[in-house]
Amino acid sequence: MNQKNLNIAFFVTTGISVLVFIYLVFLGYDEIKTFKDVIKIIASILFPIPILFFVRLIVIENFMPENTEAYKVENQKPATLFLAITVIVVIIILQILELVTLKKLEDTLILAHLINSTTISSYVFNFLLYNNLKANGVLSGVLMALAIHIFFLSA
Amino acid sequence: MNIIKNQKNQTNSEKRELLFTFQTIIVAGLLAFTAIAFFFYNHLTVVKGIKVIFAPFLSVVPLLFILSILRDLRKGFIEGNYTQKEMVKFGLLTLAITIGFTGITFLLSKINALEILLAGIIAVLSTVFFLRSKIKDILGMSIVTGIAEGIIIYMIFLF
Structure with missing residues (x-):
């Protein structure tokens, strides 16, 4: 757990x-x-x-790669790609779900709470312990999609 | 800062044991939470006050007895990684116990006397403490995780 690594992106997310x-x-x-x-x-x-906790117990080997420039450069493209794809896919899934069930996400707030808390805990977990940039991209994507959906698409 | 340094010096099995302890604390908290929620929400009655005092002993006494005579059943957490086969196996076990415990929590919610609910909850708690102290292994961890998730899923979707 390297406190220095907490950067602005982490706080914004x-x-x-x-x-x-x-x-x-x-x-x-x-x-x-x-x-x-x-x-x-x-x-x-x-x-x-x-x-x-269970995941951490099973996969305890510290996978945290050195947060070097080389590692960042190597993972830049796939991570960004994952972010973009996840945002689009999750928004589409949410829209389809709303169409199929004829309910707004706002009517099933528990589900929204569930997605939000699961995503952010996994994000913090990944950020602090594994620093896997690809997973980081996917999780940020889910969170972004949820935020966009809630704030803009279902007014 | 000192705490962080200490954590770095720990071996993997010690870290695993710490996680396991945290998990049991979470489960104990969840069980207490369940008892309080059911008590207030289902308007449970106390039929005989004296029974409430004696209900916990029903499972605590056997637990203490078992803990005192039994040696450790498992060797403890391993240092290295688990194989893929083990991960799948224990993941599925956790899933099965989650489903099972959703059902058990449902049964607990059907109880309408506080002393019986208390006896049931303390029985689960005793099981958890038994796992904590004697089965220090991934098996214990998956059962404890299953119990926690079962209670939470019941609370979210069925309560």
Whole structure:
């Protein structure tokens, strides 16, 4: 865990995720009436944590590559490609899901919370422990797609 | 800074053990959370107060007995990596236990007396502590993870 490696991209991504979370809570503010809804939200936030612990236990060998220029150059293209593809694919999937189920994502807020928390925990996990740039691209892509979908496409 | 340095000096098996301990703490927290949620939401009644006090002992006493007589069942966490076959095997095991525990949590939610719920939850907790102290292995980890995920999935989708 090298604290120096926390760069601006990390903070921006985490910030977006927090923003999405706050927005989702506000969006569902009317629906949060009972204790049950609070439990569901807490559960959906906790969901990824045991899985990540399990993954870490299995794959404990430190894969963190030296964050050198060479490593960055080598992975620049595939990572960017992954980012672009994931953003497009996830937005399309979300749109298709809305069309098929005839429901807005806003109606099933738990699902949105689940995607958000799973993605951001995996992102932080990957960033701190493995620093795999390709996985980084995919996870940022999912988060971006979710943010774009929530903020712009389903007004 | 010192803590971070210490972590670097740890061997992989020590790190694994630490993760396993964290996971058991999470499960214990989740179980407490489940008990509180069911208690408030299902308006459980306390039929006989004295039973509530005795309910936990039902599973704690056998646990203590077993812990005192049994030696460690597994050798502990290995230092190197797991093979692909093992990963798939334990991943599937975790999945199966997740599904199983979603069902068990569903059964727990059907209980309508606090003392029985408490007995059930303490029984699960005892199992977890048993795994924690005697089966320090990836097997224990996958079972504990399965229990945690089962409870969470029940809470998200079925509660």
